[in-house]
Every structure is written in structure tokens, then in C-alpha cells.
Amino acid sequence: MSSSQTSDSIEIDQNHDTRYLINNNDKVNGGNTQTDEAEVRVKILKPFTLPFMRYNNLLRLILLIDGITCVTLWLAGGDSTQLRKSIFHFTITTSVFDLACLALARMILLFLLWTRFEDTAAIIIDHPRGTGLLRRKTIVLFLSILFTLGFMAYSMAKLILLYLPASKADRAAMNSSYVGCAIASLVFTLIELVATLPANTLISRVGQYRKFNPSKGTANLRRVLGLAKEEFWIILGGVLALLVSSGTLMIAPYFFGQVINNAITRNEGLNTTVVILLAIYVGGSIASFFRSWLFTLAGERLVARIRKMLFNAIIVQEIGFFDKNRTGELTNRLSSDTAVIQNAVTVNISMLLRYILQIIGSLIVMFILSPSVTGVLLAVVPIIAIMAVLYGRKLRDLRKKFQDELANASNVAEETIGNIRTVRSFNGEKKTMNHYGEMIENSYNIGRKLALYTGLFNGYMGIFAQGAIVLVLWFGAKQVLEGHLTAGLLTSFMLYALNVAMAFAFITSLYGDFMQAVGASVRMFELMDRDPELKLEGGLKPQKFQGVLEFKEVSFKYPARSDTEVLKDINFKIKPGEMVALVGPSGGGKSTTVNLIEQFYHPNTGSIALGDDDLRNVDAVWLRDNIGLVSQEPILFACSIYDNIQYGCDATRSEIEEAAKQANAHDFITSFSEGYDTLVGERGVRLSGGQKQRVAIARALIKNPSLLLLDEATSALDAESEYLVQEAIDRAMNGRTVLVIAHRLSTVRSASKVLVIDKGRIVEEGTHDQLIEQGGVYKKLVLRQLTAGATTNPSENTA
Ligand SMILES: Nc1ncnc2c1ncn2[C@@H]1O[C@H](COP(=O)(O)OP(=O)(O)OP(=O)(O)O)[C@@H](O)[C@H]1O
DSSP states (O other), X not given: OOHHHHHHOOOOOTTSOOOOOTTHHHHHTOOOHHHHXXXXXXXXXXXXXXXXXXXXXXXXXXHHHHHHXXXXXXXXXXXXXXXXXXXXXXXXXXXXXXXXXXXXHHHHHHHHHHHHHHHHHHXXXXXXXXXXXXXXXXXXXXXXXXXXXXXXXXXXXXXXXXHSSSOHHHHHHSOHHHHHHHHHHHHHHHHHHHHHTTHHHHHTTHHHHOEEOTTOOSOOHHHHHHGGGGGHHHHHHHHHHHHHHHHHHHHHHHHHXXXXXXXXXXXXXXXXXXXXXXXXXXXXXXXXXXHHHHHHHHHHHHHHHHXXXXXXXXXXXXXXXXXXXXXXXXXXXXXIIHHHHHIIIIIIHHHHHHHHHHHHHHHHHHHHHOHHHHHHHHHTHHHHHHHHHHHHHHHHHHHHHHHHHHHHHHHHHHHHHHTHHHHHHTTOHHHHHHHHHHHHHHHHHHHHHHHHHHHHHHHHHHHHHHHHHHHHHHHHHHHHHTXXXXXXXXXXXXXXXXXXXXXXXXXXXXXXXXXXXXXXXXHHHHHHHOOOSSOSSOSBOOSSOOSOEEEEEEEEEOGGGTTSEEEEEEEEEEOTTOEEEEEOSTTSSHHHHHHHHTTSSOOSEEEEEETTEEGGGBOHHHHHHTEEEEOSSOOOOSSBHHHHHHTSSOOOHHHHHHHHHHTTOHHHHHHSTTGGGOBOOGGGTTSOHHHHHHHHHHHHHTTOOSEEEEEOOOSOOOHHHXXXXXXXXHHHHTTSEEEEEOOSHHHHHHOSEEEEEETXXXXXXXXXXXXXXHTSHHHHHHHHHHHTTOSSOHHHHHO
């Protein structure tokens, strides 16, 4: 695991499920018991941030200085010829090339071991009883000490070898920087050994200085890349094409230099060299076509797949989840976050590989052409690299904030445009313009900072990269003057140097993109990994929907408002074929009762039974197949009337028409020129209220439900529509078990039982006549309706 990943996320035991729940935040904010239980079920990867100033980073700094010092001392040991000799005619007593290589190996190896050590120490804090963690920590520490001791022993032996066998004359001839390299190697390994010994105490203190950062989850680059497994072969094809195109980039400058050399020396081979150069460029372009095509293709496939996966993961979440998360935010995850990831996993990877190959290949060729000039160029790399890493982190944080602000703004836009009629009727345009403007202003402010940092970084990179090029040019020109290099070779060298510089610049910008992708994937994986608290499928599927539906001591709080009990100790029964009416003041809990029967939520205490079965144990899909729901303000989908009715279940045209006839909808549908194929517009805006309701009734009836849940319309319809809707409802209720949230006196009168719900409790229960006789809340409701002279809506009158 890389250091950046370490600070992003601390991974738990690899053998276990390491999923991070989106409702982890609930716990931090004092969540409810359901959430806590869910958290116990799933091992949570806690997101923490470690401070920059910590022991492990001090160790890393020592390693960096060690590597740079040893390599520089080796490079400083002579001119190009000597350096080449020290590599290609290596003898252990006269060359320190081995020490330079070992310093680099040490840098990488100890870096990885210490990082692993810190990770394990952090995991132990969260999982003190985690199996094998202590052993892992001890092994890693032991290996660190062992390797450091090995490096130290080698450095000491090397120092002795450099000194002992050499004669006085040899010793005098040997460059003092070689001895310096051996001494530096010994001193640094000693420092590293001393620093490793207290590591157990000092690194293990991560728990004291880490900070909880709820916005960080389990995503890391490895997991993001893992998404592209299915595109492996396409990506492999792309990589092969990439190797070819990068190879041509690598050899082209050499032939470029040869052309110049041939021109200067008036060599006959000029034409042949030019043809070779042309062939290289053409070959490179063809390979580039395949590279670009295959990587883009892989990206498109991947994004299509993850969008489907993500949508599937979102759509099966329980209703409580949608109460807590805004639509705009979720759709943003589907569109923009997945696009960011698509780029990172394919195009960015291709570019990263390309530039890495470009850098490595160019450096190797440069090294062969002139090791000393290459050394001069490399001296600048650490300065650029450190700055690039710092910049990358800043950029990642800023981009994440930027995305969040943008998501907020899209939320406002979506809400406003979706409800434009309400906005218009309240003259809310100015208000929403200002509101949206403010949101965009917030994102702009972060964008401004982004622009400044990008500018500063580019300036900084420009100064150092171009400075390095000038330095190399100066050094190379001197070599040409001294006769160590030809002008053609220097030209090739400079082209390679430009290749390296360009590739470096691109890689640093890619780093920011990767970090942005990791940020986006955190949110995406949170959704993908989330286990719905209420399973969509699974459970009992009784042969028939039969038996008494009974609420037993049911109490309920909405997950989004867990401090308010909406239903309290509700008890009632609905027998098969019975029609029960729910009445009561607005906000009393009538719709909530219906929501619980639909299994949108589970009761917090008590239970709902169907016959002998607890609804919790019944397959929710089977249950909803047997229930028809007509809500107060029915929502239709933006498709044809035919498709809207068929949404209830697959049915033939004649069945659909039959359902429409029963719902009193057939006549108005056939009066449209396009009949059943008439498009209803978003949420059914192109139909009147009464028409929408009748289509919704047909949609419910097509299922031939055993239980009908009806929420009577409170919105006033004209007398004709009212009559048609009511007649449809009365027909739909015939011969079925019905629970109706009643707003009309005639419905209540015909009910076998009336339940009066007020402030979450059933305050009265009985037939209309019995309740009138009791003279309680129900009588007041009815009287108010009568005195108001209304015929439709007792709940509105009592609100
Ligand atoms: N999704 C939700 N999240 C949080 N609280 C909710 C949610 N839905 C409803 N409530 C709250 O639950 C209480 C009961 O609401 P419910 O919709 O059941 O009332 P109702 O009796 O059907 O009212 P009305 O006749 O006005 O439709 C109200 O206080 C309401 O604010």
C-alpha cells in the first residue's frame, strides 16, 4: 500500500469484508440502534487522516536523503567514461555502482516495510483482537532491522574492500567521492538502524495523532483499478499498442540525431536514416491509433458497467435511505463520479503507463549516451517530485470540495426546474436565481483557488524543468567542446531530456486526476457496498395472500427523524374482505400506517402479522405483488398511458383496456388522438388531476391485488371528475380487502370499521354510527366537515 493510500484509508484484515457503510456518519452523529447493529454486522473501515509531521515521515525523509546522497556521490566520481566503466566493467574494489543501486533498493524496501508497519499498527488500534496482526507487525519490524543490518554490513565490508587491497597509488587515483559514498552508506544505514529500533513505540502511536475524517472511505487506487478486471484483454491490447508507440518515441530521437550527424559529416546514409525515421513515426502513429481506440473502448465499457452496478445498488436501498439522501446527489454519483473513474481507470492509466515508459526508456538511452549529463538532469528530480506530491494532495482536497459544491448547486437546479410550476406561481425565479448563484459562487471560489494553485505549480515546474534543460544543455555543450560528445548525440540527448520533462509534467497532472478519481470512488463504493437495511427479496412466499392483517403494539420512528415517534402502540386488525377506513387530523400517522404495510419501513417495536406470519419474514416482492397502492397524488412515469398501466404488471392489451374501463379511464384515453399511446409527460403533467388518478387506479387494478391501499384525494376535483374517480374507487374496492385513508364521508359510512388516528395513536375505533354515538374526535371531525359545508375532506378541515 502506498503512503498516500495509507493516509487516505487504513485497510482492515484483507481476509475480511472491509465494507464501509454510508451510515457510518450516523454513528459519529449519535445514530440509532438499527445503524449500530448494521455496523456490528459489517466490519467497518474507519477513515482517518494522519498528520504530515509524524515519525514515519521522518524515517522516509532520512531514506530519501540517503538515496540521493549515495547516488550523487557515485555520479560525482568521474566523467562519463569513468561512470560507464564503473557500470560496464564493474569490480567490487574500484566501483561503488553497487552502493548506489543498494541505496535505491534500500529506499524502496524500507519505505514499503515502514509503511506496512504503520498500517498494521493502525489496524491493531481498531481491532485489538484481530488475528495475526501482532505477528505481522513483529515480522515487519524484524525484517526492517534485518535488512538494515544487512545493508550496514555490506557498506562496512565495501569500505574495507575499497581501502585494504588497494595500493597507495591506486588509493590516490581513486576518486574521493567513492570513499565518501561508502562512508555515507555506512552512516545512513547506522542511522536507519537506530531509527528503526524505537519504531515499535513511536510508529505504534498512530492512534494518538490520527484524526477521524468521515468523508474518507475504503476506496483506494487498487480497488478503483480492480473495477476494470473485465476489460483486461482490451486494456492488454491497448498496453501492447502503447509499448509499440512508446518504443517508437524512444528510438525516434536517436535517429533524429543521426540525421543531423549525417548532415554535418555529409554522410551518404542520410536518405536511409530519414526513411527509417519516417517509418518509425508512421509505425508509432498506427500504434497510437490502436492504443487510443482500445483504451477509450475499455473506458466506455467500464463506465456503462459501473453505472448499471451503481444504479442497481441504489435502487434496492430501503426507502429510509432515500429519505436521507437527495436525488440530485445520487444522480450526480451516477453521472459525474463514474465519468471521473472511467477516465482514471482507462485513459489516465494508459497515459500514466505511456509516460512512465517514456521516462524510463529515455533515461536508459540517455544514460547509455552520457551517464554524467543524465546524472545532472536527475539531480533536479527530487525537488520536482516533492513539490508534485504536495501539489497533488492540495489539488485532491480542493477538487473534492469543488465537486461537493457543484453537487449542491445541481441539487438546487434540479429541485427548481423539477418544480417550476410552484416556483412560477410564487414568483420564486429571483429567489432561486440568487440561491443557485450563491451555490455556484461557492464552487467558483474553490475554482479560483484551484486556478491559482495550478498556475503556481505550473510556474514552479516550468522554472525547474526548463532550468534543468538549460543546465543539461550547458553541461552537454561543455562535453561537446571537450570532445566527449558529438553535436548529434547532444541533440538526441536534448530531445530525450525534453521527452522526460514533458512526461514528468503530464504525470504530475495525472496524479491530481487519480486523486480526484479516488475521491469520487469513495462515494461510489460507499453506495455499492451498502447493504440495504430492508432486503428487497428473500423470505416467505405463502401460496395465497390470506389471513388477518394485524398490527400488534406497533411503534415507529422515521429513520430520517429518529427523535420523533410517529406511531405509538398501534393495534388493529383487518379481516379478509373487510374495508377499514383510517381517518384523523393531518400528520396523525395515516400514511405512515400504509407505508408500514407496504414494508417501506419496519416497525421499531411490535410487529405486523399476515395470518400467522410476521411481515418481516415475508418476501417483500411477493407482498407488494399482492398489494395495490393508489396514493393521494399519483405519480405517473414519463411514458405512454399504456406503459403506465402496464407498470403494475405485464398484461395483454385487452386486460389493460379492461382495467382502464373499470377505472373509468377508457373513455378519456380513447378520446385522445393517440389513445393509449399518448405520452403523459414528466410525472404525468400532461394529464389532469382526475385523469392521473384514474390511470393510477387502473395501474393498481391490473395487478388484481388482494389488498388495496387507497389514499383518497384531498385535492378538489370538479364534480364530474370527482364522480368518475369515486365510482372507479368504489368499483375497485368491491370484493377486496381494503384499507382506505378516507377523506369523504360516504367512504367512511360504507367502511366496516373506522380507525381514528391522532398524534400517532388510535384514539377511537368502531363503525361510523358507533363513533358518532361516542361523541369523540370522530364526531368532531364529521361535524366540522358538515358545518364547513364541505363534502370531501374532513382531514383538511381539522388540520
Ligand atoms: N419520510 C418521512 N421522514 C420523516 N418524517 C416523516 C416522513 N413522512 C412523514 N413524516 C412525519 O410523520 C408524521 C405522520 O405523517 P403521515 O404522513 O403519516 O401523516 P398523515 O396522517 O398521513 O397526514 P395527511 O393526512 O396530512 O397526509 C408527520 O409528523 C410527518 O411530518
